[in-house]
Amino acid sequence: MNNNRYGLRGDIAHAVSLQNIANFGDLIQKAYSAEATIDFANKERSAVNQQKKDFGKYKQQLKVKDSFSKGRQAQSSQIPQPCPNCGKSHSGECMKGKGVCYYCKKPGHMRNECPKWKSLGGAE
Numbered sequence: 001m002n003n004n005r006y007g008l009r010g011d012i013a014h015a016v017s018l019q020n021i022a023n024f025g026d027l028i029q030k031a032y033s034a035e036a037t038i039d040f041a042n043k044e045r046s047a048v049n050q051q052k053k054d055f056g057k058y059k060q061q062l063k064v065k066d067s068f069s070k071g072r073q074a075q076s077s078q079i080p081q082p083c084p085n086c087g088k089s090h091s092g093e094c095m096k097g098k099g100v101c102y103y104c105k106k107p108g109h110m111r112n113e114c115p116k117w118k119s120l121g122g123a124e
Helices: 011-015 023-080 114-121
Strands: none
Touching: 011 023
């Protein structure tokens, strides 16, 4: 019966060679059984590997989403909050009530009269 074993797939031949085989029918039956067991194990392994791949993709999506939301939080924290003095959003010191130009921060004129503002074409 040894000659018939070598016509089988290697993994099946190995599984069958470990068993006592009395006749050709026995060999066929055990080969089918070994093939079914090996195929089942391969499908299980493939399913587990796919789950690992899918979980890896899921983790990667979480990382991307997390870094995106962290970036958005950092961006939103850079937007100036409304000033408690004037209610407008601006950075730095509030100039309301100080009698200075809101554009150049110098006294003696307001923004619509500011020479720097006018030179940039900002006059109304």
